[in-house]
Amino acid sequence: xxxxxxxxxxxxxxxxxxxxxxxxxxxxxxxxxxxxxxxxxxxxxxxxxxxxxxxxxxxxxxxxxxxxxxxxxxxxxxxxxxxxxxxxxxxxxxxxxxxxxxxxxxxxxxxxxxxxxxxxxxxxxxxxxxx
Amino acid sequence: xxxxxxxxxxxxxxxxxxxxxxxxxxxxxxxxxxxxxxxxxxxxxxxxxxxxxxxxxxxxxxxxxxxxxxxxxxxxxxxxxxxxxxxxxxxxxxxxxxxxxxxxxxxxxxxxxxxxxxxxxxxxxxxxxxxxxxxxxxxxxxxxxxxxxxxxxxxxxxxxxx
Numbered sequence: 001x002x003x004x005x006x007x008x009x010x011x012x013x014x015x016x017x018x019x020x021x022x023x024x025x026x027x028x029x030x031x032x033x034x035x036x037x038x039x040x041x042x043x044x045x046x047x048x049x050x051x052x053x054x055x056x057x058x059x060x061x062x063x064x065x066x067x068x069x070x071x072x073x074x075x076x077x078x079x080x081x082x083x084x085x086x087x088x089x090x091x092x093x094x095x096x097x098x099x100x101x102x103x104x105x106x107x108x109x110x111x112x113x114x115x116x117x118x119x120x121x122x123x124x125x126x127x128x129x130x131x
Numbered sequence: 132x133x134x135x136x137x138x139x140x141x142x143x144x145x146x147x148x149x150x151x152x153x154x155x156x157x158x159x160x161x162x163x164x165x166x167x168x169x170x171x172x173x174x175x176x177x178x179x180x181x182x183x184x185x186x187x188x189x190x191x192x193x194x195x196x197x198x199x200x201x202x203x204x205x206x207x208x209x210x211x212x213x214x215x216x217x218x219x220x221x222x223x224x225x226x227x228x229x230x231x232x233x234x235x236x237x238x239x240x241x242x243x244x245x246x247x248x249x250x251x252x253x254x255x256x257x258x259x260x261x262x263x264x265x266x267x268x269x270x271x272x273x274x275x276x277x278x279x280x281x282x283x284x285x286x287x288x289x290x291x292x293x
Contacts, residue, residue: 036281037281062293074272085279086279086292088275090272113276117276117279117280
C-alpha cells in the first residue's frame with residue numbers, strides 16, 4: 001500500500017518532464033550548398049550535436065593566432081551526407097573575429113566560401129530556440 | 132614696552148608689504164615698451180587697421196612645411212613612424228628560417244597531394260603553419276580549403292579538418 005504513492009509520483013514526474021522543458025525549439029541540421037568549389041553552410045551546434053540521429057554532421061569555427069601578429073579564422077561544416085565545406089580568412093576584421101568568438105552552445109552558424117576557399121560571410125546567431 | 136611692540140609690528144608689516152609688492156608686480160618697463168610700440172606697428176601696416184591682412188598663403192605653407200620637416204627630422208624614430216612602409220615591412224628572415232619555411236611548405240604540399248586528411252595530417256599542418264610567414268600561411272590555408280571543398284582531399288579527421 002505504501003508503494004502506491006511512490007509509483008504515482010514517479011509516473012507523474014516522468015509525464016511532466018517534457019512539460020518542464022517545453023519551449024520553442026527549432027532544429028537547424030547542418031546543410032551545405034555547393035556550387036563547384038564555393039558554397040555555403042549553416043546549422044546550429046545543438047542540432048548537430050544532440051538532435052540528430054547520425055554521427056557525421058558538425059559545424060563550427062576556429063579563431064587562431066600566433067600571438068604576435070597574424071590571425072586566421074576557419075569555419076568547417078559537414079552534413080549528414082558527408083559533404084564538407086570549409087572556409088578561412090587571414091584578413092578577418094574585428095567584427096568577423098568577434099562573431100567567431102561569440103560561438104557557444106546556443107549558436108547558429110552560417111558561412112560562405114568563395115572559389116579560393118576564403119570566407120565571404122559569417123553569421124553567428126545565439127538564440128534560446130537553438131537549445 | 133607696548134609702544135615697542137606696536138612699532139615692531141608696523142615695521143614688519145611695512146617690510147612684508149614692500150616685499151610682496153616687489154615680487155608680485157610685473158616688470159612694467161618691458162611691457163610698457165611693447166605696448167608703446169603697438170600703435171607704431173599698426174600705423175606702419177595699414178591692412179591691420181582697415182581689415183583682414185593679406186597673407187601670402189604659399190609662403191605660409193612653405194614655412195609650415197619647413198618647420199614640420201625640421202621637427203620630424205629631429206625625432207630619432209622618424210623613419211619608423213606607424214603606417215609607414217618601413218614600419219610595416221618585417222625584418223628579413225634568416226637563412227635558417229627560410230629553409231625551415233621551405234621544408235614546411237614541402238611537407239604541406241606532400242600531405243595535400245596524398246589525398247587523405249586525417250588527425251595526423253591536421254596536426255602536422257598546424258605545426259607547419261606556425262613556421263610560415265603571412266603570405267605562405269595564406270597560400271597553405273587556401274590550398275587546404277580548396278582541396279577539401281573540391282573533394283580532392285578526403286577528410287577523415289575526428290572533428291574539423293583544422
